[in-house]
Amino acid sequence: MSASETSPLEAWTALQAEAQQRERQRATGHPIQITVGLASCGIAAGGMETQAAFAEAIATQGLPAELRTVGCCGHCYAEPVVIIDHPQSGFPALFYHEVNPGKVHMLVRNFLLGGDPCLEHVMGAMEANDLLPAVNDFARFGLEKRIVMERCGRIDPASIAAYLADGGYGALASALALSPAEIVARITAAGLRGRGGAGYPTGEKWRLAASQSATERHLICNADEGDPGAYMDRTLIESNPHQLIEGMLIAAYAVGASRAKIYIRAEYPLAVSTLEVALAQARQHGLLGDAILGSHFGIEIEIFQGSGAFVCGEETALIRSMEGFRGTPRHRPPYPSVSGLFDAPTVINNVKTLSIVPPIIAKGADWFRGIGTAESPGTAIFSVVGDVTHPGLVEIPMGVTLRHLIFDVCGGIPDQKHFKAAQIGGPSGGCLNETFLDTPIDFDTLAEAGAMMGSGGLVVMNAESCMVDVARFFLEFTQKESCGKCAFCRIGTHHLLTCLEALTKGKAEAGALELLQTLSEDICNGSLCGLGKTAPNPVLTSLRHFAEDYRAHLEQQRCPGLTCRPLIAHYIDLEKCARGCDACVGVCPVAAVFTTSTRKKGIDIDLCIQCGECIAACPPQYDAVRVVSPPALAPRVERPQTDPPKNAEEG
Amino acid sequence: MLMEMGLDREEIAALATIRSELKEIPAQRRYLIPLLQRVQQALSYLPQAAIQLVAQHLHLSPSEVYGVATFYNQFRFTPPGRHPVRVCMGTACHVKGGDIILEHFERKLEIKEGETTPDREFSIERVACVGCCALAPVALMGDALHGHMMTGKVEGLILRVQIEKEKARREMGDRDER
Amino acid sequence: MVELIVDGHRMTVPPGQQLLAACLAEGIYIPHLCHLEEAPRPAAACRLCFVEIAGVPAPQPACTIRVASALKVRTDTPAVRRLQRMALRLLLSAHHIDCRRCHANRACALQSIARFLKVGLHPKPLMAIARPDEVDRHHPFIDHYPRRCVLCGRCVRTCRNGNDHPQFSFTGRGIDTVVRHYASNLALDKRCSECRRCVAACPVGALQWRREGAGASESVD
Ligand SMILES: Cc1cc2nc3c(=O)[nH]c(=O)nc-3n(C[C@H](O)[C@H](O)[C@H](O)COP(=O)(O)O)c2cc1C
Ligand code: SF4
Ligand code: SF4
Ligand code: SF4
Ligand code: SF4
Ligand code: FES
């Protein structure tokens, strides 16, 4: 294709009309639409079996239904999720949760064939109606503000027609009618800050790269996502790859890049294949390659698979690894925008940053500024996990409080337990206590609290959690992922970890907390790259906000959160244990439960590994298993000679 | 050939295929990691012969190639088990007791994380978040993901593989007898 | 030329000059291990060469500063010394101290830096970290002592600069990083027997030309 007389906008309008036509045809042929969520988490929850069961039913019973797949709708707690749109039944489109093959058969029989929607399995309706509550009235749906994830879970990620018909690539068409400088100005005016962690102004980054005199410039999308508790970048790619591609094309045009790459973890096979399909479709539609949408602008996007090193999310390390070296960071400056991949100016942006670009171009800088806070406009995506009722991916405006996010949007903490802490931002983030519940969250407030937006991981913890253990967990991660180049991070994190491990075993020596504090400060100040500079944050914040947890471990060998296994003991309250009940015996992985002389149960302290399975197994009406710390508090019940320990294999 | 010492017949064949494919790939350092990924996909690990081959093709010293490969979690230098067990040690899974699941695999298979059973049937690895935190704790057996793990499920998963194997062996035996 | 004031001492240097090199040339000592004069970009790995620059809030490694305009520098502030001492203590905690049996004894940068910073060779509250084997003989005639190595990378970079095929490479990651020679190749080994620059580049006693190895090198010829 060569640059022709038609404008990009006209070319796109034609593409969209064709796509809408195709979408309409598809829908009219099939009065029933069945949609299954098949992002990684849906697949993990058994979504493939659900889909196969529907496919089989449609084939064998000749149902006039079309089976579609979408990505993640954000409600990962309800997977596998299915939406059935069966207008003839008189019901609006219905959202079903936890649909296993058994439920599929029931739904096919009762609803698709019989017209009874099995309301007891319905979570809600997809739109407002008189019969049923609509899902959008649920806090978890209604309180979100989706701009990046707006189409996730709504359109088929494998279909470019679905994206085009929904207005996709329209922003690219209007961007191509602007000059690159105008686009940079618009992004700057929108106040967009990078979603990769540090919140660096995107417009500024683009301007710097564009202003370098160079024959070649690169654009790299950072999809390395190594935080051990966050998965939104992967979900975005699996659910709506075209929005990222569109954002990359606009960015490449704006900075004058001649090459574009996506650096994505090889551990994300589904995301990689989704992207490959999407790139091929874009190429077929003249949206990639030479003369995009008939304009003078052309570019290719290539995929580079990262080999699993957290530090390669750091931009200089990422570049080294693409050049074929060990992914060790380099001193900045020079910043990649000045000298990056193969020493050419290189813009590196996160998946979310690039995916926000199309809506900003389409709706304008003022619209974007209208969401969020003055200094951090727009939304934040959190992957909320841990002790919350509705975990999953949540997109909310910046500036919302933690309380609102945890208690209103995510349904609060289950089992009537109390909030103890929130860990925000993964390995470089921090642990916040309840005094932060009413602080609005944005880039700057989190930085003041010693945490970080980071990747957007948010772990909610109830009173039965141990902050020393949380710090130990993150340090174990960062010290394993340290690239090993500089002394502070390589050796310093190792000492931090050793010290935290000693605390969680009740073996720390006097002065341990002071050592943690000074060493942490020095690692922050002395390390070469962001990994080392932020690695001590979980330690520093937990020391600051949960000092009593540390002191209990150090001075009393006691774990207040009943988490550190060397410091706790399980025992069975003989008052409560029901004579003859055997519920806890079979579940114990090491056969530590024995029968006492009174035909109640006891736990062999020497065998018990403190796994807690017996607590879960003990019937709630007895609730006889107790946990205490320090272990010496557990009453010792002797195993009768007549019941010698069984081999665990037989248990 | 000296280089192929210690490889079995299949591995030598796979290496030969890769050698013939190499012509397509320019001898530029930026192809180092994609090339290592290609080799590992074919052989499931990186034997010394493969490292030498890659080094030769890209005009790098074997030390340099080995240095790059050992930096990344993805690459392994010993063959994995036929049923690699991967236990998620991400944040959500940690909070929900992923370490207990890992330990129980170690106890039941009598190997440590990073090791392979002597019969090369199982190996255990820890992985960071596999992206299904709502199902924590999570473990993978081969490519199949199992959520809401409990120690009892660990035993069930291992048992299932062993039963399959036993069944396959009996069928083989039946066929041999006939 | 640009004017620098280092610890009150006035000097002029060409613009673009590296601050660490400029100070060292003037006889102002700043502890350093990974600095390599001819390297195009600093490794900035040892984290010892910190200095404070007027107007910059935190100490910066002097090897990463290219002098562009007049600077006022201090090399001995409390913040600088605190970081340097911690960096050295950390390095020593992962170092097997056995100077009497080490060929680098008295010519070792660790010893002189420890003396300069007034840090004992056995750092207190940090426990010693066990590192791999005593001596690694993978290379045909150069011995490597991983427990003495401070991972400054001078050997790897010197070899890469002088020779496109570095015979030593970092392997592993994080605390398990070790310098290693992986597999030999006759043509390259021959070059090593003539070069030996990596051994000379090592600031401590972690690389040694193997005495009996001299014979081996001749047999390769
Ligand atoms: C240790 C470390 C890990 C990082 N990991 C990621 C990552 O997984 N994804 C990402 O987008 N940015 C990551 N970053 C931030 C990047 O270096 C870089 O700032 C970001 O990709 C820039 O994109 P943005 O401007 O869109 O935020 C990481 C930084 C550090 C120091
Ligand atoms: S801070 Fe850590 S990850 Fe960063 S360069 Fe230093 S050792 Fe490597
Ligand atoms: S805590 Fe676990 S190991 Fe201990 S008795 Fe209960 S089930 Fe058995
Ligand atoms: S390298 Fe230096 S400090 Fe270490 S043992 Fe040898 S002489 Fe002593
Ligand atoms: S062997 Fe010597 S030169 Fe090489 S990294 Fe170790 S200490 Fe530095
Ligand atoms: S991946 Fe399915 S709802 Fe999150």
Ligand code: FES
């Ligand atoms: S932490 Fe295990 S799946 Fe995310």
Ligand code: FES
């Ligand atoms: S000499 Fe500057 S950090 Fe090593």
